[in-house]
Amino acid sequence: MHDTLQQTRQGFRSETWRRFKKSRLGLSAAILLLLLSIAAILAPVLAPLGPTEQFFDGLTLEGAPLPPDGKFWLGTDTLGRDLYARVLYGARTSLIIGVVANLAAVVIGTTLGMLAGFFGGWIGLAIMRFTDLMMAFPALLLAIALAAIIGPSLWIVALVIALVNWVQIARVVYTQTRALVEREYIEAARALGAGWGRIVASHIFPHLVPTILVWGT
Template sequence: MSAFQLIKKLCRHKSVAFSLFVIVSVVLASLFASWIAPYDPNKQFFEGLTMEGAPLPPNSTFLLGTDLLGRDLLSRLIYGAQTSLIIGVVANGIAILIGTLVGVTAGFLRGWVGNVLMRMTDLMMAFPALLLAIALAAILEPSLWIVALVIAMVNWVQVARVIYSETIAISSREFIAVERTLGASTRRILFSHLLPHLLPTIMVWATLGISTTVLLEATLSFLGVGVQPPTPSWGNIIFESQTYFTSAVWLVLFPGTLIVLLSLSFNLVGDALRDELDPSLKGRD
């Protein structure tokens, strides 16, 4: 099945088609932020505050209003999409890479190597992901790339566990036994037979994982241990606006809606992708 055919099948469902539209829109907005954003996201406008020094609500000059420093909220949200996607793609990519490497190695070699790797994975899973991420982010100096690395360090364990189970199941099949009997090298078995069968699972987790990563980044930024101001991210926009939750609801409403929309979109696309690539899992939670 080609990529075009797969997308066409996914778009048969209205919810998935809308989710793809949301994802594509956010990606395009982040790629062309410097052309789309009406203002510099860090520019403080004197006319961006009321006479009392409060943020302005949405108006003809600032379409989504301003924040507590008189900066254009729309511009900060557009540039914040860059932060969310960079962390989402980088952190999830590292997590998929580490998880696949650990899972395939443990599932294919088994023995003491597999036991050591899986016990290490179980140990990591014993710690609450959010608390571990907060601890790591607090120890290291928070920055865009450090946050991505921290999120990857707490997210790879789920991938490793799933890939481990899949690797054991595939390694037990007859065609793998036949290849071994014929004297096929480990390299050939891994790259010609095992990894191609794992690819659908990896693709699904690569999609679903971005949703988790976006939420975790927003949570860390909201708690003040994520991406640090003045770099805009949807999480730290909410964090900076805590004192205006009731009087300037747009400062929370717009970034919060974007976080939920993007996370939900990746979840819906990931579920649909799972159903298409592995029909035996259709309808299973």
């Protein structure tokens, strides 16, 4: 039975990779995202001018922004700052917030959704009622409260986004886990003495990966 499940998972991965390689739109988007990520990570190398530096030669004599030239590749803003550097560093900030917030939301939502779906009963009910409560909680109020307690920072933004968005994937994972728990191979694994952790990790989570990837991206 284990060999059959292993072959099924390997076949699913191969089929997924084959379809992805045939999708020109998917490949183009992946390459573009990779290039943007590399540019954001290497911002200090690719942009020798600082994003917050104000240059005296970054404005005209009348105080107007400069157009693109040899020093300022994308020109300057009204304060004489290099727009090229600001774009790269801005992409870096967006990448950090997006990756951290998405990963946190996926981890929290997937974990709670699987636990609620697998155990059901009062455990599942408590988790899902907490999910409903978080879904109704105002994001702006949460951001203000966290900023007052911890202090304003980039990580507060990522944390608020994660705490607001994990509830969506939790409900999806919960629904799919409840359906998977009723499958015959789950009952067979229980009959063979497999613990809940092994069942969730080996037999339920692999079936949720496509959904998690779609939601996370």
